Amino acid sequence: MATASETKATRRDFLYIATGAVGAVGVAGAAWPLIQQLNPDASVLALASIRFDVSPIPEGSSVTIMWRGLPVFVRHRTAAEIEEARAVPLSDLKDPETDEDRVVPGHEQWLIMIANCTHLGCVPVGESGDYDGWFCPCHGSHYDTSGRIRRGPAPKNLVVPPYEFLTDTVVEIG
CATH class of the missing domain: 2.102.10.10 (Rieske [2Fe-2S] iron-sulphur domain)
Structure with a gap:
């Protein structure tokens, strides 16, 4: 007989999600200047x-x-x-x-x-x-x-x- 089990979010799950979000923001922040430098110069x-x-x-x-x-x-x-x-x-x-x-x-x-x-x-x-x-x-x-x-x-x-x-x-x- 199958029973429904309840999964609880743990502190570890929160830390994984928070670490991933901070890492994504950091990668985007580092990539932005590299992408922006590909735009034409103001003199052009x-x-x-x-x-x-x-x-x-x-x-x-x-x-x-x-x-x-x-x-x-x-x-x-x-x-x-x-x-x-x-x-x-x-x-x-x-x-x-x-x-x-x-x-x-x-x-x-x-x-x-x-x-x-x-x-x-x-x-x-x-x-x-x-x-x-x-x-x-x-x-x-x-x-x-x-x-x-x-x-x-x-x-x-x-x-x-x-x-x-x-x-x-x-x-x-x-």
């Missing part, structure tokens, strides 16, 4: 995005700004440059991408690209080359007025960073 977070006023840039010229330690071209394109870029058939491009995909709708006159050649990371020279866009003198890559590779060893177009216009003249990159 400050560079995550920048705001830039494009109003002083005259039509037909460009400026180079720094974002996350990289040079970025901000080009105020003319209507002729936009028309020329849109007239290029995709079959003529090594890395097919339309001009419309490289700009923000409503702000087609502004072209914003990371200023590193996609071949070996050199900085191309603006308003030069066979297509009046950018030319990388290191290895001879030619980019058109939309920053698309047209000739040379570079495999890809100049990279367009994530950006948005906050107002008609202020753009936030990043």
Whole structure:
């Protein structure tokens, strides 16, 4: 015949639970600084995005700004440059991408690209080359007025960073 036995919590059981809880809190307290040091530094977070006023840039010229330690071209394109870029058939491009995909709708006159050649990371020279866009003198890559590779060893177009216009003249990159 089975009898129901009553189990009583003993002082030893309490000590096991209390020791385990204190140990868990101690491990968590020691692990927190190690996990926290993996977060980005405040200086890195400050560079995550920048705001830039494009109003002083005259039509037909460009400026180079720094974002996350990289040079970025901000080009105020003319209507002729936009028309020329849109007239290029995709079959003529090594890395097919339309001009419309490289700009923000409503702000087609502004072209914003990371200023590193996609071949070996050199900085191309603006308003030069066979297509009046950018030319990388290191290895001879030619980019058109939309920053698309047209000739040379570079495999890809100049990279367009994530950006948005906050107002008609202020753009936030990043």
